[in-house]
Amino acid sequence: MSTLMLDTPTRNSFTGPEILQALSEALPDATVHGPVEIVLDVETTGLTPWAMKKTLTNGKDGDATPRCRVLSLFLPHNGFQTAVDLDQFSSEQKRTLVGMLHGHVWVGHNLLFDYQWLLNLHADIRPARIVDTMLMATAIRPEAVYYMQSVIVQAETRQPSTRKNYAEFARHVKDKMAHKTRSGDKEGGALSLDDLALWLFDQKLDKTFQKPQNWMPDYLSPAHYDYCMGDVDIPPKAARALLKIDSDTDIHGVLNALDNHNGGKAYRDMEEALHVLVRMQRKGLYWSHSAAAELDAALNVAAITAMDALEQIVPALGAFRERLLNPKQGMNDALKTAIDQAIRAETGQGLPTTDKGNPSLSAKDLEEVFPDSQVVTALQGVLKPVSERGKIPQYAALVAEDGRIHPMTGINTVTGRTSSQEPNLQNIPRDPRFRAIFAAPEGHKIIATDFSSIELRIGAALGVRSWRMLRFLREDNQCQSPQRQRIAWIVQKVPELLPWLSDPSEPVPARIAEANPFPDSKSRPGMDAWALAIACQLCVIVKKIHTATEGDEAKLPFRLAYIKGLDPHMITALAMESMSGRFELGGLTPIAYLESLTRDAQDALKKTLKGPRQAAKAVNFGLIYGMSAKTLWNSGRQSYGLKWTEAEAEAAKNAYFELFPEMGLWHWLLKNAFSQRADILNPYKAYEVQPATAGGKLYLGNTLSGRLTISSKMTSGANYQDQGTGAEIAFRALRALPEDIQSYLINFVHDELLLEVPEARVAEVQALVEKTMITAADSLLLRYGIPTEVETSMGDCWVH
Secondary structure (H helix, E strand, O other): OOOOOOOOOOOOOOEOOOHHHHHHHHOOOHHHHOOOEEEEEEEEOOOOOOOOOOOOOOOOOOOOOOOEEEEEEEEOOOOEEEEEEHHHOOHHHHHHHHHOOOOOEEEEOOHHHHHHHHHHHOOOOOOOEEEEHHHHHHHHOOOHHHHHHHHHHHHHHOOOOOOOOHHHHHHHHHHHHHHHHHOOOOOOEOOOHHHHHHHHHOOOOOOOOOOHHHHOOOOOOHHHHHHHHHOOOHHHHHHHHHHOOOOOOOHHHHHHHHHOOOOHHHHHHHHHHHHHHHHHHHHOEEEOHHHHHHHHHHHHHHHHHHHHHHHHHOHHHHHHHHHHHOOOOOOOHHHHHHHHHHHHHHHOOOOOEOOOOOEOOOHHHHHHHOOOOHHHHHHHHHHHHHHHHHHHHHHHOOOOOOOEEOOEEEOOEOOOOOEEEOOOOOOOOOOHHHHOOEEOOOOEEEEEEEEOOHHHHHHHHHHHHHHHHHHHHHHOOOOOOHHHHHOHHHHHHOOOHHHHHHOOOOOOOHHHHOOOOOOOHHHOOOHHHHHHHHHHHHHHHHHHHHHHHOOOHHHOHHHHHHHOOOOHHHHHHHHHHHHOOOOOOOOOOHHHHHHHOOHHHHHHHHHHOHHHHHHHHHHHHHHOOOOOHHHHHHHHHHHHOOOOOHHHHHHHHHHHHHHOHHHHHHHHHHHHOOEEEOOEEOOOOOOOEEOHHHOOEEEEEEOOOOOEEEEOOHHHHHHHHHHHHHHHHHHHHHHHOOHHHHOOEEEEEOOEEEEEEEHHHHHHHHHHHHHHHHHHHHHHHHHHOOOOOEEEEEEOEOOO
């Protein structure tokens, strides 16, 4: 391949407007000749075009205005490549340059970032397709990070690695897993371009000029240019490597391989969602300064009142009144010591510590360790309104000249769910007064439509799928599937298992029924005992399912609840209350009892059982992923405000799996038929290796679209299937909305769409949005018999 380079008189090799003629010759018009592959990357002075100005460091001169400073381009079909200094361009010249990219196939990594900046230069720009190696790694190669871990385990336990950059590779992987461990698997997870380069090509990328401040100076050096051009060929190479196709495959072959991959449908949903998300960001949410001022004043009053109460309990903390009430002041050592002494005087126990051994004053840690402490309760009464008040100026600082906030909503998590930055509008305070700050301008209303309990509906569908999978495994006598092969050792050692599964109306075989389902591993039970234990667990679950359904899939309890339009939290609450002896169901199941009531009676019961229903929410959202009783207990207290004991959490867990045994079946299959031994990093101590021989294990699954999911934790393995499906449903809804309705979108929070709609179109748009969302969910849920409902709130501000 010949490489077309430009002789340029510029002192730093960056090109200016003179590139336009050469680019027009190298890049065919997509509307005439069809799209070609364009590898692109931007360097900017901020995270978003609406970011706050940053201060230059090291005394350098330059302009800190948020802007797109450099656009690097590479055309693989003819080798043309260049890096353009956009500061040399007029606005019209920038528009002309970016307009040349319209209608082509963009290739890069985390292209939503580049897309938002290019859209800011040309509001009508749109690529024909997007080949994003970050999304590809998520959708089609979720095993990548575990392959990387296996390289480390092999190098540290068997044979040293021959990789030139092994040390950097190992550090990257371990740091990534450590971050996941600290965040509880809830943050990040998407692979960076550095990760891909180290893994696929043993290549370490230059990160010298990664920070925005490096692109603010007036003069860009040859080193800046080398930085831009140094990795421009990595995304197209990585895209082909991720697909396991030849490196010289043309872009049409790349797209064909991508679309036909098992994760191709999910990738296409993500790809199409990017077009919507960047335009949603460009529109932004209107900020009401008057509502913000009212909330600030109200929170200040609440904090002062709470501080007065705290001083009554701990007079010594009065000396720190000003510091505690000031959102801009953190806690100094003297205040931490005073709090520690107050808690110690009340409870006889000092502050909990962090992983590094430092005293922890986080609300989560304090409430977990001191659930009944008056000092902690009073202290949190002060800190919570102060913390919320401190967020108001942080958000206000990001209000742009148009009076709106423009957060960047990207797809950069391992599940495919979105995250929000600058600012994070997916994690704002729950206080409805805070949401009221995001108001509709005159003549408009804000519509907020979300999927009703979509996480649990997906869980119900996964339960149905598990029941069908068990039937498939039972009938797979030739052990053709990998899942059947993984449980073949159980079938071999317990031959009476399969015949019984064919007719679970019969009594469980005596040898299985008499087995200990949970033998003590410290007693080192043999393989025969383990096989019997696992078979016993399965038989108990299947017996419960058969009792509930008599073999009729439509009667699977979770599915049945949604078919009958019943509240799953009320059903779980009734099961918990009945098992504890606090509620009499008259011999009926919780589902049958609730169904027997009129709607008015159901509503009245919901008020009567308000507390148990709140507890049921903690149970439903925790146990769907196999949470332990102790973790459930902590989650209920911290996230749902429950005042319950560990014993009550354990009883709630038992009630849940009695009520919804198909959830237990899903977990059994995940642990036994969908798990495999593997060399991994310890999922709880990321800097320790855990070879397959020492218990290293991976849990494999699929979203309802067929996308592969993998985790080294069983709970995360279940979570990824459910929340990954939820993300795909939401993206299908986004892409299916008509363009004019898409233009009303102002925010997107996992399963909630927020639109700013002209008053004259509110009823029309609401109906269309609800229909589109239901259709998107039906595309994955109806095949399992699970219906979908959505809920809409409408008002002058964001109502949820």
